[in-house]
Amino acid sequence: MASKKTAQKTLRLAPVLDLNEATALHEKLLALKGSAVAIDASAVERIGALCVQVLIAGAKNSEEQQLSFTFAKVSDAFVKTTQLIGVDIDPLMAKEI
Amino acid sequence: MKKRVLTVDDSRTIRNMLLVTLNNAGFETIQAEDGVEGLEVLEEANPDVIVTDINMPRLDGFGFIEGVRKNERYRAVPILVLTTESDAEKKNRARQAGATGWIVKPFDPTKLIDAIERVTA
Amino acid sequence: MDMNEIKEIFFQECEEQLAELESGLLKLNDGDRDPETVNAVFRAVHSIKGGAGAFGLDDLVSFAHVFETTLDCVRSNRLEPNQDVLKVMLKSADVLADLTNAARDGGSVDEARSRQLIKELEALANGELPPASAAEPAPKAVAPAPEPVAAPPVNEEGFQPVAFSFEDFEANEPALIEATCYEIVFRPKSELYAKGNDATLLLRDLSRLGEMSIHCDMDGLPPLDRMNPEAAYFSWKISLKTDKGEDAIRSVFEFAEWDCDLDIALADGCAVDASEELPMQPVPFDLSMLDEAPVGSVEEEEQIATRDRDAAVSAAETASNVLQMAQSSTRAPAEAQKNATAAASAAAQQAASAATPTIRVDLDRVDRLINLVGELVINQAMLSQSVIENDTNGTSSINMGLEELQQLTREIQDSVMAIRAQPVKPVFQRMSRIVREIADMTGKSVRLVTEGENTEVDKTVIDKLAEPLTHMIRNAVDHGLETPEKRLAAGKSAEGTVRLTAKHRSGRIVIELADDGAGINREKVRQKAIDNDLIAADANLSDEEIDNLIFHAGFSTADKISDISGRGVGMDVVKRSIQALGGRINISSKPGQGSVFTMSLPLTLAVLDGMVVTVANQTLVVPLTAIVETLQPEASAIHSFGATQRLISIRNSFCPLVDVGRILNFRATQANPVEGVALLVESEGGGQRALMVDAIQGQRQVVIKSLEANYTHVPGIAAATILGDGRVALILDVDAIVAASRGQTLKPEMSLAAAG
Missing domain, CATH: 1.10.287 (Helix Hairpins)
Known part of the structure; x- marks a missing residue:
């Protein structure tokens, strides 16, 4: 995967990613535009579809910009919810090299 | 973590039933007696889900739901409405006001818990 | 708390709601058109219905439902609550009260009456005016209505077939063994999220129905900078193999049906394992993390808490990692807040209930x-x-x-x-029903006005007040008020007014019952008293004395025994029950203008302000409220009268002297008045008596101890108390003593009055 060598920024997700958090998350991702992003989802207890939408939009955006967008750490709840709603985050998982 | 339920109902009978049912099911229950009080205690109650009646003094269920939906912090909280019968018109008004779902009375503990489970994570 | 206790609460609440209902209806009757009044009335019935439904009290539910439907018409301005309409509603309120009582105590109700009212209520709801005859007193016409209500109106409107119920679901479950495959397309709208729902929750519930594969369609997702984070972009295509049927699938989306597009179709084959053109992701069945049960997750919380603490500690130790420091420092306050929340939760609950300024105590x-x-x-x-x-x-x-x-x-x-x-409110409220019923029976038009309903008095007094008050109200409507025709002829309005007021006056509660009727017919009362041998034919009585004759035992002015206020009970019974409460009752009447009954009652039956006196070496307590003044008799003021009677002259009038020690049999001979003290007391009927005692010890508040409960009733003694020196003192029943002094008949009194 071709990615420009820029400083990678980590975004730590809140435990509850509901309707309210969608806007906040959106803003945070917009602020990180132009950077490689590592998402820390280890604290996530609950995530709704709206926040998944925002994250996927963020991932797509990074892909278009050829920046890396990875899930550095994920919680069980995060993985299971994405599985449940048919959103495959495997390709975005940070790979140990 | 115990889920926190805010119930809003002016009937002492129904309040007690809700309290007993919810406590038995392992919820933490906070109760208000009408819409106005419901909005007042919202912050303290910090609920995961709200169960509200429609016909109440001071501020009815519709107004209460609208109030919650306008609250920046709590607008995403699921709200279940207690309706006496499957009154389509009332359901519709409740939905328009922003209710998530409803529980049809007569009061049935199983239905209540089931509905709460359905709208909470 | 168990269901029985809640049921008891329900009935208590019903009482309150019924009171609310009645007072609301009465306000409407007085022309109040405040929407909040209508709402309160509606809510009261609605609330009774709601609770009754929970306890399966079907009679109550169905009556309340019809009532509620009609009230809803008033609420939505489709029905003008005029007097005729309110008449029906007030009667309905009475029936609702009867049904509630029957549900609580297992009694029966007048079913014909309920049926009739259901009809009338339905007619009102359907825009028909109440029959003209309803305005007439027609208690009998109401009764025969055995014609069964064709179709229970309950089912006619409001109830639509419910698409799904859990009972059906569970009943059907074993029948559907064959697992079927469905293809579901689910497109949520933004409103779904705005209403606190979430696609993830619906998909979670769906996955519980069986084996599920899912494809998330993200094609509609706009670029990050052009998306609305609260709009719905994702949609889903789901393949579900379930044995629970389509209804179960629909029920998952029950709350969301307005806020999503939903397509459910039977699939030809199960796509669960097969990979079709769309990449389907099988959903693992183990989603335990998501359906975290509300119970038993405390451990987990603690784990998280421990983890957080550990993190904080380790973060502090490895201070080199600045980022981690920053992270943990943001978490730490969050945790502190969590603890604070937990600690405050009890307080919050308290605060939530603090809005209720009352508690219920046994x-x-x-x-x-x-x-x-x-x-x-x-x-x-x-x-x-x-x-x-x-x-x-x-x-x-x-x-x-x-x-x-x-x-x-x-x-x-x-x-x-x-x-x-x-407050006396509940008793007062009960009276309005009584007034309605008697007005109906007698064909009189009556309006009950209550004042000072919030005046407070001891609960025991309230409980015991209802009966005499009921009787007096019946009496006022039946005997006091004239028929509409007579009233009009006398230049009054056709509607009579009965005014019930309560107020506090010098440590007592005073209840007044006034009617604007004809007043006491003194000639008739006098004649009756003479006929009944109560007074001498030539007795010269003041108006007040004549009026007070109606309190005499066995006295009734009604020409024939009426089954309304008669019932073989006279005003003497009323008087006795008032006296039993330590109260007094008086009447004043103006011919053509009406009568006023005034009752004065102690605020409590537990303590009493008394004057402690000595009589023949015994210590007695005389209720202070009975005493007008005390005086030291002089020999010149004492006059003998007849064989045993003595009078004392006070300021140019004579007052009978009552020797307490003699009447109570404390001594065999008459005491010398000059050696004692005379207590001037107000006795029944307004006359004064001078009670003779040996000495006054002082004045103090005493705690009333019932003699009946601890010993037995003693004539002339109201109760007992324990004094500071530990001795028991008897509390004098002043009226009984006075009555005994004149041998229980009025005759000597009257001749004395004549002598004065």
Whole structure:
């Protein structure tokens, strides 16, 4: 995967990613535009579809910009919810090299 | 973590039933007696889900739901409405006001818990 | 708390709602058109129906439902609540009360009446005016209505077939063994999220129905900078293999049906394993993390908490990692907040209930407390007395302390008494139904006006007040008020007014019942008294004395025994029950303008302000409220009259002297009035008597101890008390003493009055 060598920024997700958090998350991702992003989802207890939408939009955006967008750490709840709603985050998982 | 339920109902009978049912099911229950009080205690109650009646003094269920939906912090909280019968018109008004779902009375503990489970994570 | 207790609460609440209902309807009847009044009335019925439904009280539910439907018409301005409409509604309120009582106590109700009212209510809801005859007193016409209501109206409207119910679901479950595959397309709208729902929750519930594969369609997702984070972009195509049927699938989306596009179709084959053109992701069945049960997750919370703490500690240790530091420092306050929330949760609950300024306490507990406080008062008095007896200088700090104790005791007593104090409102409210019923029966038009309903008095007094008051109200409507025709002829309005008021006056509650009827027909009363041998034919009585004759036993002015106020009970019974409460009753009447009954009652039956006196070496307590004045008789003021009677002249009038010691049989001979003290008392009927006692010891508040409960009734004695020196003192029943002094007949009294 071709990615420009820029400083990678980590975004730590809140435990509850509901309707309210969608806007906040959106803003945070917009602020990180132009950077490689590592998402820390280890604290996530609950995530709704709206926040998944925002994250996927963020991932797509990074892909278009050829920046890396990875899930550095994920919680069980995060993985299971994405599985449940048919959103495959495997390709975005940070790979140990 | 115990889920926190805010119930809003002016009937002492129904309040007690809700309290007993919810406590038995392992919820933490906070109760208000009408819409106005419901909005007042919202912050303290910090609920995961709200169960509200429609016909109440001071501020009815519709107004209460609208109030919650306008609250920046709590607008995403699921709200279940207690309706006496499957009154389509009332359901519709409740939905328009922003209710998530409803529980049809007569009061049935199983239905209540089931509905709460359905709208909470 | 179990269901029985809640049921009891329900009935208590019903009582309150019924009172609310009635007072609301009465306000409407008076022309109040405040929407909140209508709402309150509606809510009251609605609330009764809601609770009744929970307890399966079907009769109550169906009547309340019809009532509610009609009230809803009023609420939505489709029905003008005029007097005729309200008449039906007030009667319906009475029936609702009867049904509630029947549900609680298992009695039966007048079914014909309920059916008739259901019909009338339905007619009103359907825009038909009440039959003209409904305005007439037609109690009998109402009864025969055996014609069964064709179709229970309950099912006619409001109830639509419910698409799904859990009962059906569970019943059908075993029948559907064959697992079927469905293809579901689910497109949520943004509103779904705005209403606190979430696609993830619906998909979670769906996945529980069986084996599920899912494809998330993200094609609609706009670029990050052009998306609305709260809009719905994702949609889903789901393949589900379930044995629960389509209804179960639909029920998952029950709450969301307005806020999503949903397509459910039977699939030809199960796509669960097969990979079709769309990449389907099988959903693992183990989603335990998501359906975190509300119970038993405490451990987990603790784990998280521990983890957080550990993180914080380790973060502090490895201070080199700045980022981690920053992270943990943001978490730490969050955790602190969590703890604070937990600690505050109890407080929050308290605060939530703090909006309710009342608590409900078992009456027994209050009574026990009152009893104990009574003992405390006695004990304090005894302590004071013994200190005074053993302490001659009287200025010691013990005395000061004792005074404070006394003050404190008195305050505690007052506060405790206040707990039992209740507004007279519920009793007053009950009276309006009585008025309605009798007005209906007698064909009179009556309006009950109540004032001072919030005046408070001891609960025991309230409980015992209902009966005499009911009787007096019946009497006022039946005998006091004239028929509409007579009223019009007399230049009055056709509608009579009965006014019931309560107020506090000098430590007592005064209840007044006034009617604007014809007043007492003194000639008739006098004649009746003569006929009944109550007074001598030539007796010269004042108007007041004639009026008070109606309180005499066996007296009834009604020409024939009416089954309304008659019932073989006269005003004498009313008077006796009022007296039993330590009260007094009086009547004043103006011909053509009406009568006023005035009752004065003590605020509590637990304590009494009394004058402690000595009679033949016995200590007695005379209720202070009975005493007008005390005086020292002089020999010149005493006049003998007949064989045993004596009079005392006070300011140019004569007053019979009553020898208390003689009447109570404390001594065999008459005491010398000049050696004693005379207590001028107000006796029944307004006349005064001078009670002769040997000496006055003082004045104090005493705790009333029932003689009946602890011993047996003693004629002339109302109750007993324990004094500071530990001795039992009897409390005098002044009226009984006075009555005994004249041998229970009115004749001597009348001749005395004539002599005065």
